Amino acid sequence: xxxxxxxxxxxxxxxxxxxxxxxxxxxxxxxxxxxxxxxxxxxxxxxxxxxxxxxxxxxxxxxxxxxxxxxxxxxxxxxxxxxxxxxxxxxxxxxxxxxxxxxxxxxxxxxxxxxxxxxxxxxxxxxxxxxxxxxxxxxxxxxxxxxxxxxxxxxxxxxxxxxxxxxxxxxxxxxxxxxxxxxxxxxxxxxxxxxxxxxxxxxxxxxxxxxxxxxxxxxxxxxxxxxxxxxxxxxxxxx
Numbered sequence: 173x174x175x176x177x178x179x180x181x182x183x184x185x186x187x188x189x190x191x192x193x194x195x196x197x198x199x200x201x202x203x204x205x206x207x208x209x210x211x212x213x214x215x216x217x218x219x220x221x222x223x224x225x226x227x228x229x230x231x232x233x234x235x236x237x238x239x240x241x242x243x244x245x246x247x248x249x250x251x252x253x254x255x256x257x258x259x260x261x262x263x264x265x266x267x268x269x270x271x272x273x274x275x276x277x278x279x280x281x282x283x284x285x286x287x288x289x290x291x292x293x294x295x296x297x298x299x300x301x302x303x304x305x306x307x308x309x310x311x312x313x314x315x316x317x318x319x320x321x322x323x324x325x326x327x328x329x330x331x332x333x334x335x336x337x338x339x340x341x342x343x344x345x346x347x348x349x350x351x352x353x354x355x356x357x358x359x360x361x362x363x364x365x366x367x368x369x370x371x372x373x374x375x376x377x378x379x380x381x382x383x384x385x386x387x388x389x390x391x392x393x394x395x396x397x398x399x400x401x402x403x404x405x406x407x408x409x410x411x
Contacts, residue, residue, distance in 0.1 A: 187209070190210050192211065192216075192292050192294075194213040199213050202267070203269075204267065206281055207281075208281050210284075210285070220316055221316040222316075223314040224314065279303070283303055287314070287316065290311075290323050291316060291319055296330070298328070298334040299333060301345060304334070304348060317352050325356050338357075338361065342361045343377065346365055347377065347382065350382060366393060
C-alpha cells in the first residue's frame with residue numbers, strides 16, 4: 173500500500189504592511205494593530221493626534237489602552253524592527269497594540285485604518301454605524317477628534333449605505349455627532365430623534381444637554397406646525 177501523502181506544512185499568514193506615504197518623507201513609525209502593520213510618518217501623527225504628539229518622544233512608553241477593546245498598548249523606540257520573513261527595517265518608533273481573546277480585532281483594525289486615512293486626509297468610505305462609533309472611540313482615545321470631524325462630511329458623500337442607516341441608529345449617532353462636533357451628522361440625527369419623539373427614546377440619553385436639545389427642537393417644530401395649521405384654517409374659513 174502506498175504511503176499516505178505528506179501533509180503540507182502550514183505557514184502563518186503574513187499580511188502586507190499598509191503604508192501611508194508622505195511626499196518627501198519616509199514612514200518612520202511602525203504601528204502594529206493586532207496582526208496588521210501600518211507604516212506612518214510621525215510628523216502627521218504628531219500634527220493631528222495630541223496622544224502621539226505627547227507619547228512618541230516620551231520616556232514612558234507604556235499606556236492604558238481604550239476601554240472598548242480591553243487591550244493594552246506599548247510604545248517602543250527600537251533600533252531595528254523585524255518585518256516579514258527575517259527582513260530588517262529601521263523605524264524610529266514602534267507602536268504595538270495587544271488585545272485580549274474575544275475582542276473584535278477585524279472591526280477595530282478597519283476602524284484604525286480609516287482613522288489613519290482621516291489623519292492623512294485620504295478619502296474613505298463608512299460601511300455602517302458600528303464602524304463610525306469605533307472610529308469615534310479611537311479618535312477620542314488618540315486625541316484626534318478634530319481631524320476626524322474635518323473630513324467626515326466628505327466621507328458621508330462616499331458612504332450611501334451608511335447614510336441609509338442613520339435613521340435606524342439615530343440615538344447612538346446623535347451622541348457620537350455631539351462628541352466629534354460634526355454639525356451635518358448632528359442635524360441629521362436630531363431630525364430622526366425628533367421624528368420618533370413619541371417613543372421617548374431620547375430619554376435614555378445620558379447627557380441631559382442632549383435631552384434638552386431634543387425637547388427644544390420638538391417644541392419649536394410643534395409651535396411652527398400649530399402656527400401653520402392656524403393660518404390654513406383661517407384661510408379656509410375665509411373662502
